[in-house]
Amino acid sequence: MPEGDTVWRAARDLNAALAGSELIRTDFRVPRFATTDLRGRTVEEVVSRGKHLLIRVAPGESESEGWTIHSHLKMEGLWHVYAWGERWRRPAFKARAVLETAACQAVGFELGILRVFPRSGEEEAVGYLGPDLLGPDWDSGEAVRRLASVPERPVGLALLDQRNLAGIGNVYRCELCFLIGVHPLTPVAQVPDLVRLVDLSKRLLEANKARSRRITTGMSSGRDPLWVYNREKRGCLRCGTRVVHELVGDNELELRDLYFCPHCQPRVE
Ligand SMILES: [Zn+2]
The missing domain is CATH 3.20.190.10 (MutM-like, N-terminal)
Incomplete structure (x- = not known):
């Protein structure tokens, strides 16, 4: 994708x-x-x-x-x-x-x-796009500000919204939520560290931009390049728990496949 x-x-x-x-x-x-x-x-x-x-x-x-x-x-x-x-x-x-x-x-x-x-x-x-993760105008502070501007929005949807920051698609939004250990439907305001999340987004795209195989685990030789995305049959790469697959969207974003590990990414009520 x-x-x-x-x-x-x-x-x-x-x-x-x-x-x-x-x-x-x-x-x-x-x-x-x-x-x-x-x-x-x-x-x-x-x-x-x-x-x-x-x-x-x-x-x-x-x-x-x-x-x-x-x-x-x-x-x-x-x-x-x-x-x-x-x-x-x-x-x-x-x-x-x-x-x-x-x-x-x-x-x-x-x-x-x-x-x-x-x-x-x-x-x-x-012109409506947020800071471009791989562009000359990248501005992490502005990306954080835009993400935080709608505090009740689920982080898994906010990451996909190109007006917040530009370049993240469905694979990265799932993997990023995994990497910071939050359930994708966690409101932005409850994400422990948005600065870290934005910096991680930048690092992942930079690390992958020049290679055709997208890797979020940091292990370039491994058979499994992703933690949870499209792994509902194999389980979470870290703990083996069955990965949950749901179709999620909101009024502004069409329904997209969402993957998360209920053990590594517990829902905070
Ligand atoms: Zn897990």
Whole structure:
């Protein structure tokens, strides 16, 4: 599942493939942008903002402003870079964006969001995001402040809310609650140390951003890279207790799989 670390790697790889190159063909396979054509313009850079990807394209001749191709991977999305002549590793009908340079094709498959707009639209698109765990603007104090601003909200939901801090997805929110020993439905106000929680979030994403296998246990050689996530059949990696799996959400967040160990993460009433 794409989380901030996955998106950071996608941005890094796309940036390496596209930055400084002219687009010789663009093909946006969503109705709203089907006629949008950025051919002839040069890609400036590709960056991640939380779980969002921004491909920044320089203005064309006679244009006063550059462009942004904004995508979000949601559940299944991914970007691939192919050398010319290389066979796509996903079916073509799942492609939502194709960007071609003289050297390569970048193809976005099953993107949850795909939009193209003048650069000034970035603020509206991603300006609401909290501090980006892997971004140049990271500000742990601000992330703590935002988390604490709704004290009654369950910490497991607050961590997923990208307005508090950007980059945490479902795997990390479950593992973070485990690592600090709190039940995910514990109100934020009852979490013993929010500063530690935020610092731990940053450390986990930093440690994982450059590798494809997500590890929260600190043991890179182990067979089990996670403590509780998706372990309802195997049990808590620390104590073996049966991991509880529930679907949890609130008005603002859709229902998502929640995993926790009832022994290591007791519910505080
Ligand atoms: Zn346990």
